[in-house]
Amino acid sequence: MPARRSFLAAGGGLLGLGTIAGCSPLGTINALVPGDTHERIADRRYGDDERQRLDLYRPLGRAPAGGWPAVLFFYGGSWNSGARADYRFVGEALASRGIVCGVADYRLYPQVAYPDFLRDCANAAAWISTGAVHLGLDARRLYLMGHSAGAYNAAMLALDARWLEGAGLAPARFAGWIGLAGPYDFVPIGNRAVRPVFHHPDVPRESQPIVHADRRAIRSFLGVxxxxxxxxPQRNSARLAEHLERAGTEVTLRWYPRANHMTLAGAFARPLHWVAPVLDDVEAFVKQA
Structure with missing residues (x-):
């Protein structure tokens, strides 16, 4: 992908925020997260491995009648880096808007390769789904969400039924999915560090989310x-939106002119809300159902 230089060519977390927030950008952002807007329930296990855990961020007070809507968030990092603790600002942002947010770890390369991390994400989704009533969630308004490589994970769970079915669910169990700056059609892979994650040169065609964009797809939000x-964004999100619309799926495509790949997720943090109204748009998408 010459000129595209996707995260597959340059890495895909929020490290670029260093130019905004200093040497430890995520640490700086998370240090500014207020503690009076949410309740954090840490270290919930959805599997036996140390990486198979998630943190829940809940609004304060009693759940409304019917429960809170909920989002399960997967972070990016090219499937070889990342930690749920770095995304407290995402959990707080959604909880402050009356949405429960689960931020999930999943196993990374080289511990696992495609498709094992998708099985982890599916099991995290099953944990949220199974515990919805106990957790005060509205079982009719559960969403999958991710940024960058995490958006890929969310897309695959939402569009390719194999993974959720393996965890005893179906994509229709979820009210929709949200992908921010996601890679959905990225073969050939340029980044040598990412190639083995997808078994290069024998990258399975079915590993690409765009292949699974058909009439069975659930409601979709794509932010770029x-x-x-x-x-x-044209090759990945815009083309995926076209495929989904052609299949008859309800899809929202939002473009953010001031954001870049990293700050699109960083805009969930209060000091960076000005970058893009992505939090407002995600809240509206979740609460519209």
């Missing part, structure tokens, strides 16, 4: 930065 130099 206009100046994304890591994941080409």
């Amino acid at each position: 930065a206009e100046t994304d130099s890591f994941v080409d």
Whole structure:
């Protein structure tokens, strides 16, 4: 993917925020997260491995009649880096808007390769689904969400039924999915560090979310930065939106002119809300159902 230089060519977490927040950008952002907007329930196990855990962020007070809507969030990092503790700002942002947010770890390369991390994500989704009533969630308003490589994970769970079916669920169990700056059609893979994650040169065609965009797809929200130099928004999000619309799926495509690949997720943090109204748009999408 020459000129596209996706996260597959340059890495895909929020490290680029260093130019905004200093040497430890995520640490700085999370240090500013208020503690009076949410309740954090840490270290919930959805499997036996140390990486198979998630943190829950809940709004304060009693759940409304019918329960809170909920989002399960998967972070990016090219499937070889990332930690749920780094995304407290995402959990707090959604909880402050009356949405429960689970931030899940999943096993990374080289511990696992495709498709094992998708099985982890599916099991995390099953944990949320199974515990919905106990957790005060509205079982009719559960969503999958991710940024960058995490958006890929959310897309695959939402579009390719194999993974949720393996965890005893179906995509229709969820009210929709949200992908931010996601890679959905990225073969050939340029980044040598990512190639083994997908078994290069024998990358399975079915590993690409765009292959699974058909009439069975659930409601979709795709958010992209206009100046994304890591994941080409036209090839990935815009084309996926076209495929979903052609299949008859309800899809929302939002473009954010001031954001880049990293700050699109960073905009969930209060000091960076000005970058893009992505939190407002995600809240509206979740609460519309």
